[in-house]
Amino acid sequence: MLVPDVREKLRRSGYTLTSQRRAVLEALSKAKGHPSAEDVYLIVKRENPRVALGTVYQALSVLEEVGVVGSKHWAESPTRYDLNVEPHLDIRCIRCGEVSEVPGVALGGVEEIIRNNTPYRVTRATMVVEGLCPACTDS
């Protein structure tokens, strides 16, 4: 997502695009995988050593609130963050802990079914999948 778009989404919720928030976004795109808040923090710190871990948590929370960042929660793992905010599938290896994306599985339809089958106002629906990655299966 382009910087002006991010700035606009923040502005609509009354936030500004600060240098720390921009650094968090850059770290997320550098990480390319599904980093934890601490992973992001370590990357940000390489270029801006004075940033605090709490600031990274807060920036991620704001960026998620305005729809620029997504997050998923697995058991036995810190929260993982993602620039891909569309409904999609991520799987976590229960042995090595790596998270990767599973292409070709449409989840939008499932969300629609959920929305039509509950008296709740659904705000979020994520599929959390665990398994053994190919590398870990052969060992």
Add this chain to the structure above:
Amino acid sequence: MLVPDVREKLRRSGYTLTSQRRAVLEALSKAKGHPSAEDVYLIVKRENPRVALGTVYQALSVLEEVGVVGSKHWAESPTRYDLNVEPHLDIRCIRCGEVSEVPGVALGGVEEIIRNNTPYRVTRATMVVEGLCPACTDS
């Protein structure tokens, strides 16, 4: 699930059905909802005040391992446990925290699709849904 069946499932994995594990199962069926480990602990303690919270965690973990208990993990909430181990939908209200079951949504098919679309050996797939319950929407 009947006690002899539970005992057999435990035995197949080298465990025994101890009084504490039985008490945890009873607490789960009494709670009827989706209690946290601490909720279970408080119920167990009413009849057996000497039980430790750690024992409840360990019992839940063993019972889950042998397939008698299921668990789900939401953000901003402790892990919730459930006697319903079939693939099904649970939704958590982001305001009051209550978890309830959504009937009529088949998830088995989604799990099948996932299994056929990843090089992983899938061991677990849960749909985690959040929203506002009817009571919390009107207030």
Add this chain to the structure above:
DNA sequence: CTGGTGATCAGTAACCATTCCTGTTTCCGA
């Protein structure tokens, strides 16, 4: 029975991801 052996347990300390708090800095509009 009875003694031995490994599993389980109670109690408590430690862990760790995340949030909270406080004083300081930065940002932005008037």
Add this chain to the structure above:
DNA sequence: TCGGAAACAGGAATGGTTACTGATCACCAG
């Protein structure tokens, strides 16, 4: 330029969960 609000750095606190340790229990061979 100035004043107020938002954001931040640093560090302390929180809370769910796990790890550890010595005591107890269940089970079985003799």
